[in-house]
Amino acid sequence: MAKELSADQIQSAAEALVGSVAEKFTGSATAEVRHHTGGRRKNAYVYIDVEAAAWRDLATWLAKSHKVDHCSMITGIHWPEKADATWQVVAHLMRTGVRNPGVVSGRVHEIKVDIDALVGVDVPLEFEISMTLAETREPSVPSVADIWVGADWNEKETWDLVGIEFEGHVGMRRVLLPHDSPTGYHPLQKQHKLRYHDFNEMYDDAQGFGRKPEDVGRVK
Amino acid sequence: MAEMWISMGPQHPMTHGLWTLKVKVDGETVVDTEPDLGYIHRGVEKICEARDFTQITTYCDRLCYASANTWSHAWIYAAEDLLEVEVPERAEYIRMVAVELQRIASHLMWLGAYCPDVGNLTGMVWCLREREMMMDLLQELGGSRMHYNFPRVGGVKRDLPIGFAMRCRAKLKLFLDRIQEYEAILDESTIFLVRTQGVGYAKAEEMINHGVTGPNTRAAGHDYDVRWAHPYSIYDELDWSPAVERPSIKGSDCYDRYRVRVEEMRQSALMVLEGLDKMPGGSETHHESGDPAILGKAPARAAEGKTGFHHFEDSRGESMFYIAGGGEARGKHPYRVSIRSPMFITIPYAAKCMIGYKIADIPAIMGSFDPCIGETDR
Numbered sequence: 303m304a305k306e307l308s309a310d311q312i313q314s315a316a317e318a319l320v321g322s323v324a325e326k327f328t329g330s331a332t333a334e335v336r337h338h339t340g341g342r343r344k345n346a347y348v349y350i351d352v353e354a355a356a357w358r359d360l361a362t363w364l365a366k367s368h369k370v371d372h373c374s375m376i377t378g379i380h381w382p383e384k385a386d387a388t389w390q391v392v393a394h395l396m397r398t399g400v401r402n403p404g405v406v407s408g409r410v411h412e413i414k415v416d417i418d419a420l421v422g423v424d425v426p427l428e429f430e431i432s433m434t435l436a437e438t439r440e441p442s443v444p445s446v447a448d449i450w451v452g453a454d455w456n457e458k459e460t461w462d463l464v465g466i467e468f469e470g471h472v473g474m475r476r477v478l479l480p481h482d483s484p485t486g487y488h489p490l491q492k493q494h495k496l497r498y499h500d501f502n503e504m505y506d507d508a509q510g511f512g513r514k515p516e517d518v519g520r521v522k
Numbered sequence: 523m524a525e526m527w528i529s530m531g532p533q534h535p536m537t538h539g540l541w542t543l544k545v546k547v548d549g550e551t552v553v554d555t556e557p558d559l560g561y562i563h564r565g566v567e568k569i570c571e572a573r574d575f576t577q578i579t580t581y582c583d584r585l586c587y588a589s590a591n592t593w594s595h596a597w598i599y600a601a602e603d604l605l606e607v608e609v610p611e612r613a614e615y616i617r618m619v620a621v622e623l624q625r626i627a628s629h630l631m632w633l634g635a636y637c638p639d640v641g642n643l644t645g646m647v648w649c650l651r652e653r654e655m656m657m658d659l660l661q662e663l664g665g666s667r668m669h670y671n672f673p674r675v676g677g678v679k680r681d682l683p684i685g686f687a688m689r690c691r692a693k694l695k696l697f698l699d700r701i702q703e704y705e706a707i708l709d710e711s712t713i714f715l716v717r718t719q720g721v722g723y724a725k726a727e728e729m730i731n732h733g734v735t736g737p738n739t740r741a742a743g744h745d746y747d748v749r750w751a752h753p754y755s756i757y758d759e760l761d762w763s764p765a766v767e768r769p770s771i772k773g774s775d776c777y778d779r780y781r782v783r784v785e786e787m788r789q790s791a792l793m794v795l796e797g798l799d800k801m802p803g804g805s806e807t808h809h810e811s812g813d814p815a816i817l818g819k820a821p822a823r824a825a826e827g828k829t830g831f832h833h834f835e836d837s838r839g840e841s842m843f844y845i846a847g848g849g850e851a852r853g854k855h856p857y858r859v860s861i862r863s864p865m866f867i868t869i870p871y872a873a874k875c876m877i878g879y880k881i882a883d884i885p886a887i888m889g890s891f892d893p894c895i896g897e898t899d900r
Contacts, residue, residue, distance in 0.1 A: 305763075306753040340602030340830065341609055343753050372730050374833065377860035379846055392844060394831060394862070398751065400730040403743030405771060412743040412768040417750060426751035428833065452733020452867050459866070463567070478560040478899060489568055490858070 305417040315425035316346040330356035347428035354433045358444040372396040373450035378464035380491045387434035389441040395429040445471035463490045536885040539895025555873040563899040574854035583669040586897040588631040589837045591624035596834035598673040600843035604830025607820045613677035614756045615801040622790040627656035628837035629783045632892045639889040640717040655693045677817030687805035694791045718776035722887035725773035733867035736839030741767045741782040742774040748835040776890035822854045839864030863897040
């Protein structure tokens, strides 16, 4: 049998972290233990809802005090129908525990983690951090690219595609769209519609031969 | 000597795809680099907003042309998290077989592309020969040779075909012998060793801070793997341990990254062999498509306000899908699909990694990180 992290290890690590967030960030962040809902293993992960102003403090604290060493993804969502939360930035962080292998008497020894012995801040853990911004034309959240360099290109991409600014990010530029894209053009904002948005006629009847008048506007 | 910028790409043998590496050189020495991506940006994330959950699987197949199955499975696990779906155990075994065969095929494609990069053409033809065997097996499962569209929300499209287990065992046993041949020609090839050893040093902690994961990190001496750290599927029932390489004191070089992938292919082959033995219901039985033993029930719509995400051990590192569902108003479509591509994060790091080395080392260093531009540009 292969060794895997047990659900209990993850659960207790997540609960410990949620408790310390509640102590440290009263008022500006709320944390809870959530569970994945699909598949065989319903593992726990930490969900934190944080105010954008406190995001940098939270990130620094997680990286320094809780060994959160990996910024997996930062992404943005545009919710035009929500006036008080039009923009959402979601960061997925991870605690991996990856460290450089040690040197013993002049020889490097690779690390094979003793998974059963992992406790406390050494247990790998998933984080989902969410922050929302009210309706504004210039959404902006602090950058964390100096804490985790991996966030750098994620933030570039989020600005490029969603149009959310990252204060303090150095060298922001287009990464996926052409460099000469129009200013203010961010295609994942919801005012940019896809053709056939909201219905599937093009798959069922691509040529349109079988389309009947009563089918017009039918939403599958 | 005066410094100058030169462009490697978008058409250059080093790039393994369509992108540009701008290199600032001082004589023969690289002093700065800047990757320029986005040449094949197709807007998959936007397209997904107007497709239902099964249709998106085909787009995810096309994210990476060398590793289609791992990407569609990464999507399916995230969609199952969103839709709260249970998967039959037999389907999980079949998925594991499909993913691990794809991982072998992907690493073979990498090694096949890497060998001519560093001057060993024989390696390429040998690797592509063995990749054909994996492609044949995957074709039996998915029906096509490159984009399989194999998993479904709740299970898999088809059961193992009759006789698949027998052919799979025979081919993998042959493959396990052939791995030793690769090791023999590469580990004893002077030109391969000269070009890969001692170039492109990268340290584990630095890599994880830069978001680099998967085989690249394991080559630097830490066996972190999403498959044990955030367990999913049936990997807990198999006897395996992640491939990890002993780096030098300066970190892992290109040679370590080659070694770890060869070891990972061996692990994957053994995993598939064991999975075929342990498969519930036996690997020689065959259920019709849609049988509850291989395809569970799944809702077509996500609950209001629900989100789902899943970290997945892809051939190139940790891939992830984050999905925000939209409830009744949005119908069967997700509201927003966000894709974490391991290579999108790794390419900037690999570009920084080659600073200080010579221009001639660029293909060796870049190739050793296994770039794939399909997933990078999405």
